[in-house]
Amino acid sequence: MKGKWGIIIAGGAVGLSAVLLVHFGNPANMGFCIACFIRDTAGALGIHRANPVQYIRPEIIGLVLGSFIIANLNKEFSSRGGSSPFTRFILSIIVMIGALIFLGCPLRMVLRIAGGDLNAIVGLFGFVAGIFVGVLFLNKGFNLKRSYQLTKLEGYLFPSLNLGLLLLLVAAPGFLFFSESGPGAATAPILISLAAGLIVGALGQRTRLCTVGGIRDAILFRDYHLLLGLLSIFTVALLANFGFGFFKLGFEGQPIAHTDGIWNFLGMVLVGWGSVLLGGCPLRQLILAGEGNTDAAISIMGLLVGAGIAHNFGLASSAEGATGNGQVAVLIGILVLLAISWINSEFLVKKTA
Amino acid sequence: MKTLDTSGMSCPQPVLMTKKILDTKVDALDVTVDNKTAQESVQRFMEGAGYTVEIEQVDAKFILKARK
Numbered sequence: 441m442k443g444k445w446g447i448i449i450a451g452g453a454v455g456l457s458a459v460l461l462v463h464f465g466n467p468a469n470m471g472f473c474i475a476c477f478i479r480d481t482a483g484a485l486g487i488h489r490a491n492p493v494q495y496i497r498p499e500i501i502g503l504v505l506g507s508f509i510i511a512n513l514n515k516e517f518s519s520r521g522g523s524s525p526f527t528r529f530i531l532s533i534i535v536m537i538g539a540l541i542f543l544g545c546p547l548r549m550v551l552r553i554a555g556g557d558l559n560a561i562v563g564l565f566g567f568v569a570g571i572f573v574g575v576l577f578l579n580k581g582f583n584l585k586r587s588y589q590l591t592k593l594e595g596y597l598f599p600s601l602n603l604g605l606l607l608l609l610v611a612a613p614g615f616l617f618f619s620e621s622g623p624g625a626a627t628a629p630i631l632i633s634l635a636a637g638l639i640v641g642a643l644g645q646r647t648r649l650c651t652v653g654g655i656r657d658a659i660l661f662r663d664y665h666l667l668l669g670l671l672s673i674f675t676v677a678l679l680a681n682f683g684f685g686f687f688k689l690g691f692e693g694q695p696i697a698h699t700d701g702i703w704n705f706l707g708m709v710l711v712g713w714g715s716v717l718l719g720g721c722p723l724r725q726l727i728l729a730g731e732g733n734t735d736a737a738i739s740i741m742g743l744l745v746g747a748g749i750a751h752n753f754g755l756a757s758s759a760e761g762a763t764g765n766g767q768v769a770v771l772i773g774i775l776v777l778l779a780i781s782w783i784n785s786e787f788l789v790k791k792t793a
Numbered sequence: 794m795k796t797l798d799t800s801g802m803s804c805p806q807p808v809l810m811t812k813k814i815l816d817t818k819v820d821a822l823d824v825t826v827d828n829k830t831a832q833e834s835v836q837r838f839m840e841g842a843g844y845t846v847e848i849e850q851v852d853a854k855f856i857l858k859a860r861k
Contacts (some may be wrong), residue, residue: 516828516829518828518853520801523801523803578805578809583802583806584803586800586801586802587801587802587803588801648830648833648834650804653804653805656805657805657808657834660805660808660809661805661808661812661838661841662841663808663834663837663838663841665837719803719804719805719806720804735803
């Protein structure tokens, strides 16, 4: 799966499976959404109590395990971590908050555009703007320091946790929460969701698919390799949406979306900027976590906690638009990103002896 | 002869660090990476910048030798 055809095929598979997942029961324009699905999982575990969004999404589990299996088969599994883990945790909280203000991760943003949701194009502008800011700091020497080889167990724990989550989903004990209505109740059958996740996880691991990387590399290095994958996701999802009759062009009345332009823009600024600092979009973090990268596993934990914070503090948007608390959170998020960006940029801060 | 070790650095650091040196128009550069993803992206960048690339695997690491 090397070369440009590998990533084009992988992107196409993501786009197609996303639309198929909607056909089989996932929410509209949400065949995959890393942010929403981690948020749903947080709900199922009781980390937040927003009733309409509680479900352990098998897609997330499949993505991690698909990456894990393929990485091991290709001897690319490598247990490593230690690269400013707590900073990554905080960055991921901010990325999740931004995503829940826009109502989608970068992958869902692409899928929404492919569904005709013009609000997601506003989000795309914000995403690109955020990436530009992140790249600015990369060029000023931003980095989170190096990671180190760790014990095999360290790398196996996160994939094992996901296996445990799968067991919880299937057993459905009484202490978990499952939505009876709303997006959390819109679910494809478990096996189909899991299979889609496994396939996309495997393809994502092989091709290094990354929505942020696609735009970042184009800006930084004029390297369009990852961008091809992104375009492929969009194109195939668009065609599939036409095929299934899911396409609906416009701003108003789009599924699980709002028309608050400025907050769609700013929410995705947080996502783009934060993801550049993290070195990958939420999808890429899941794939890396499956490969044994525990910095990425900590990022996923940050996304999980961020989802809890977003819903418990009233930061997440609804179809009516962004909340007042959400708007304050965006401003705080920008300040925190600025501080993290500046302080970790080697050419901006004099090194202490 | 310039050398660069990007071990432990996460994306996109290996390419960024390589770019910084290649921008000074060196004739030769050896870059060590410790994972396949970095090997692929650094190789792609070096070839895009007009260098021929030879790869040597040493244990779990790769040395990419860029030559003009």
